[in-house]
Amino acid sequence: MSTAVVIGAGASGLASAFYIQKYLPKFSKVIVLEGSKQVGGWVSSTKHSDGCIFEHGPRSLRPVGEQGRNTLHLVEELGLSHDVLPVFRSDASAKNRYLYVKKKLCPLPNSLAGLFKTLPPFSKSLIRTLAMEPFHRRGKTDESVHSFVRRRLGREMADIAIDAMVRGIFAGDCRKLSVQACFPPLYKMERDYGSLFAGALFGSKGPKDDAESSHLTRRAKNEAWASWSLANGMQSLTDSLAESVGGSKGGEVRLESPCVRLSPASDGSGKMTVQTESDTINADLVVSAIYSKDLASVLPESMEDLREDLSALPSVNVVVVNLEYKDNVLPVKGFGHLLPSSENKQILGIVYDSCTFPEHNRKNCPDSTRLTVMMGGAWYNHLLTREGVLPDGNELVWMATDAAAKQLGIKSHPIRWQVTLQKECIPQYQLGHVAWVQGLEEKIQQSKLPLHLVGASYRGPAVNDCINNARKMVASLAQIS
Numbered sequence: 001m002s003t004a005v006v007i008g009a010g011a012s013g014l015a016s017a018f019y020i021q022k023y024l025p026k027f028s029k030v031i032v033l034e035g036s037k038q039v040g041g042w043v044s045s046t047k048h049s050d051g052c053i054f055e056h057g058p059r060s061l062r063p064v065g066e067q068g069r070n071t072l073h074l075v076e077e078l079g080l081s082h083d084v085l086p087v088f089r090s091d092a093s094a095k096n097r098y099l100y101v102k103k104k105l106c107p108l109p110n111s112l113a114g115l116f117k118t119l120p121p122f123s124k125s126l127i128r129t130l131a132m133e134p135f136h137r138r139g140k141t142d143e144s145v146h147s148f149v150r151r152r153l154g155r156e157m158a159d160i161a162i163d164a165m166v167r168g169i170f171a172g173d174c175r176k177l178s179v180q181a182c183f184p185p186l187y188k189m190e191r192d193y194g195s196l197f198a199g200a201l202f203g204s205k206g207p208k209d210d211a212e213s214s215h216l217t218r219r220a221k222n223e224a225w226a227s228w229s230l231a232n233g234m235q236s237l238t239d240s241l242a243e244s245v246g247g248s249k250g251g252e253v254r255l256e257s258p259c260v261r262l263s264p265a266s267d268g269s270g271k272m273t274v275q276t277e278s279d280t281i282n283a284d285l286v287v288s289a290i291y292s293k294d295l296a297s298v299l300p301e302s303m304e305d306l307r308e309d310l311s312a313l314p315s316v317n318v319v320v321v322n323l324e325y326k327d328n329v330l331p332v333k334g335f336g337h338l339l340p341s342s343e344n345k346q347i348l349g350i351v352y353d354s355c356t357f358p359e360h361n362r363k364n365c366p367d368s369t370r371l372t373v374m375m376g377g378a379w380y381n382h383l384l385t386r387e388g389v390l391p392d393g394n395e396l397v398w399m400a401t402d403a404a405a406k407q408l409g410i411k412s413h414p415i416r417w418q419v420t421l422q423k424e425c426i427p428q429y430q431l432g433h434v435a436w437v438q439g440l441e442e443k444i445q446q447s448k449l450p451l452h453l454v455g456a457s458y459r460g461p462a463v464n465d466c467i468n469n470a471r472k473m474v475a476s477l478a479q480i481s
């Protein structure tokens, strides 16, 4: 009888357990250890009794690419197809995205005609910027996202558009993050084809796409979905995964059971010993699906070298403020807007949730508005008081409503709000990140321990990446076992 232990019940850990049960039947016991009171990790939704849903982490996923199709296939396997809320590419919330620059909301080009216009805040049309792109020199090694874009598309694009976009995706500073790790397709296009233009034209030499196709993936393609969520919020994805894992023979999801120590078994069996506060498990396979620093903290001193490496990955804190207004108070329709760091350090952007998923509005108030104001990230220190503490919840709500008032002209008061501090929630892939991951994996391989790393710390923080990387890890084990 073989036992697999998965540490962490976020999207990565639950998906790992699900795929172990599916592809590695020799593990008759699959135990998921979760330190907190609930599963899901950063995937977290609050459903109020009147039907209003607030998302505190991811709010929509993209259906495209291997990763996107894989998650949709999983959704179908979990029996959640009827809960899927698609956003079509023709919807305003898919087409319209804004930047807030020089105290103005600036729409980004969303049509062919838009590419030819000079739209503020830019001093030339996007087509002029793109026309020069193939003639810029190739980079040599990994570099920052900002430096890559400045080299290929010019300083204005890097300072405004990319700065804001990286704040929206990684809550991070594009001057510090690695283009190779954060945007692998862009890095590969330049490396393989010399320019983004040629890369887009001739296709990228990506690895073989092995995501299974299904009814839902075909629907997404045929109906041109831009993104999707679930009727009961994103958390229903991780809740369903946990139910599936725990409900399968030999599967168990233990809440409030943090792994406190993980070490090589002392009997020389090649297994690992996983300790919780109340139990010791002898594991034939261990999957770590937690932040790399958290893994470092449970390894023994004898693994100091690995501990040190795992501790090197920084992450940022994000304050998420969900707001609900009684009426439709948005001046525009769209996904939301982002702010470059030169405009405002504290506020990263505002998502217009009710525009994208009106189905998540409270039932007796279909015209209500739900917004999420994202704050902090790599600029978290700018939120702190002179004494170095985070302002209290009321102050943070005031900052969020003030941002909505100034940036969107919303004068009314919210009827409901919720503030969540997401500590160390988004790992920051700095220069050399890809080599760092390779180094870690080599060290683990050399140790011959049955330990595998998945999760947002390594190969992409997006939920689609987390789930697909879990599948790939298990598939590679299924091939060799």
Ligand SMILES: Cc1cc2nc3c(=O)[nH]c(=O)nc-3n(C[C@H](O)[C@H](O)[C@H](O)COP(=O)(O)OP(=O)(O)OC[C@H]3O[C@@H](n4cnc5c(N)ncnc54)[C@H](O)[C@@H]3O)c2cc1C
Pocket: 007, 008, 009, 010, 011, 012, 013, 033, 034, 035, 036, 038, 039, 040, 041, 042, 043, 056, 057, 058, 059, 060, 061, 257, 258, 259, 260, 289, 290, 291, 294, 298, 318, 320, 422, 425, 426, 454, 455, 456, 457, 461, 462, 463, 464, 466
């Ligand atoms: C505000 C915000 C917005 C986001 N928006 C998007 C989005 O729109 N789209 C998108 O794709 N992604 C988004 N993300 C990113 C995405 O949600 C995360 O990267 C992803 O959910 C990480 O999943 P994970 O399982 O790797 O890690 P986690 O979610 O961190 O899960 C790890 C789990 O391990 C547990 N744990 C920690 N230590 C231990 C221990 N010692 N023993 C046992 N358990 C332990 C934790 O409690 C946690 O439940 C967002 C993230 C945030 C914070």
